[in-house]
Amino acid sequence: METRYLLGNEAIAHACLEAGVDFASGYPGTPSSEVIDALRMQKERTFHIEWSVNEKVAFENALAAAWCGQRALCTMKHVGLNVAADPLMTSAYTGVTGGFVVMSADDPFAHSSQNEQDSRCYAKFAQIPCLDPANPQEAHDMAADAFALSEELRLPVLFRPTTRICHSKSDVALGDVSGEHRKGSFQRDPRQYVVIPAHTRALHQKLVEKQPQVRQALADRGYNRCIVRGKTAVIASGIAAAYVQEVLPDDVSFLQIGAYPIDPEWLRGFVERHDDVLVVEELHPVVEEEVRQVAGAVPVHGKMDGAVPYTGELSPAAVAAILARRGYIRSPPFPEAAAPPAPDVPPRPPILCAGCMHRATFHAIRRVFRDAIYPSDIGCYTLGLQLGAVDTTICMGASISVGSGMNLSGEPRDVVCTIGDSTFLHAGIPALLNAVYSGANMTVVILDNRITAMTGHQPNPVTGVTAMGEDRVPVSLDAICRACGVSFVETVDPYDLTATMDVLKQAKARSGVKVVIARQPCVISARRSGIQRKPYAVQEDLCSGCRVCVRFGCPAIEFVGGKASITELCGGCGVCADLCPAGAIGREGRR
Secondary structure (H helix, E strand, O other): OEEEEEEHHHHHHHHHHHHOOOEEEEOOOOOOOHHHHHHHHOOOOOOEEEEOOOHHHHHHHHHHHHHOOOOEEEEEEHHHHHHOHHHHHHHHHHOOOOOEEEEEEEOHHHOOOOOOOOHHHHHHHHOOOEEOOOOHHHHHHHHHHHHHHHHHHOOOEEEOOEHHHHOOEEEEEEOOOOOOOOOOOOOOOHHHHOOOHHHHHHHHHHHHHOHHHHHHHHHHHOOOEEEOOOOEEEEEEHHHHHHHHHHOOOOOEEEEEOEEOOOHHHHHHHHOOOOEEEEEOOOOOHHHHHHHHHOOOOOEEOHHHOOOOOOOOOOHHHHHHHHHHOOOOOOOOOOOOOOOOOOOOOOOOOOOOOOOHHHHHHHHHHHHOOOOEOEOOOOHHHHHHHHOOOOEOOOOOHHHHHHHHHHHOOOOOOEEEEEEHHHHHHHHHHHHHHHHHHOOOEEEEEEEOOOEOOOOOEOOOOOOEOOOOOEOOOOOHHHHHHHOOOOEEEEEOOOOHHHHHHHHHHHHHOOOEEEEEEEOOOHHHHHHOOOOOOOEEEOOOOOOOOOHHHHOOOOOEEEEOOEEEEOOOOOOOOHHHHHOOOOOEEEOOOO
């Protein structure tokens, strides 16, 4: 057995290799993305790996592989499970033949997400097993075992790590990579795979009848375990269980939940042996609700009575403080509050990269559509909020539907929505089709940087290369938009500010749905591919100190001693030179 110092997601990826995964698909989303990235970079096992256009497609692809007897993995972040919820619910009815593991990574505190939803609720809703690791080693072990568990129960298994597990590093004991390869073969069985009502009713009954077998299989694996050593007890799950174990005294009983559904009789037997029980978990009180159902007269504390915070992310310090307030420990071993920042450190909100084409596009939109409403979407360009160019953001693809809804509701102002290339392919196409067919009057700006940048530069169908580095013909956003019924489709270079504004003015003058595709490669991926642009500089004697360039918001531009200055961060886009009314900015070395 080999031990490596690995990121949690890397440990999960290796576990899939050990389990002999045959098919892996996913849609990038923090904190889940590194699993597919690690699988596509490894050389130890050959199998199909893809970044799909959205989570529903990724799920259905992997489900089909599992129906064909292969071991399949599908990855996403928690909000992506909403997109895949439709096939998820019915896949519990149809079941699987090969092992099917659905990794949905939760993000307590919403570090990089639009909400803090809890994937465990989906598992309960779908009546499928859910594995909830407490540290990277458990994440590895559970992921490796999840495929066999799925095959034993013939059900999808939801695997739910959280941000701190996905992105923590620790020593992880690994097993050997499997040399077994399964060839997919579908066995026709309409009663199992065609969910017409007559079949569905029978399949649902079978799923309900299978639940005792599910609970027994999880109990046999020992994912849920306890130790009784006093009259008070703490019950914890996920990474909160690891935090509790760091500070729990020897005279307090402990129960760790690592898998769902929980056997109620086993849980009742533990709770009834105590006079007071505290439940510590992140996000929704999934465990606490189960404990309260079996507790009888035993007092139970947790999120539902305010003993544990209902929102946000727990930490060792926060858990210690909770235990101290409940009297389980005398005093927390470390301060609950983080150390204050050093004085005079300026606030640093998230900001678009120096030279990012999104900044220039937003600037042009604001110049042409001065009193418009700006619905936007999920991606780097959400940071257009800092530039006053983002009024709404809900979920993938919603910018176009929200924009058309606003226009069709009678809102008299112009509506200009922004959406990225990957997000447009993910969920924007049906929204655009609907907006056109419904007769909306709006401008859609597709921010096409040729990559899924925000989550780590994963390729998508406009990139022209697959997850495995195979060349493909890039899809045409122009052709897709025209096929949706849009007659005004123009592609612009946002670094050419004058031309971009001219096209936006043409769009503003027309009625109906207009699409402007603002295309420039992401500055980071361009640099990695060898594209080098000469940086710009300020000629100090010409600078009037008007701050027009500073207000553009590029982090490469500073204002020192009453004059603008361009730092080494400059990406060479040149937009600031177009903006400077004094003509003081030019390429380095030309003055």
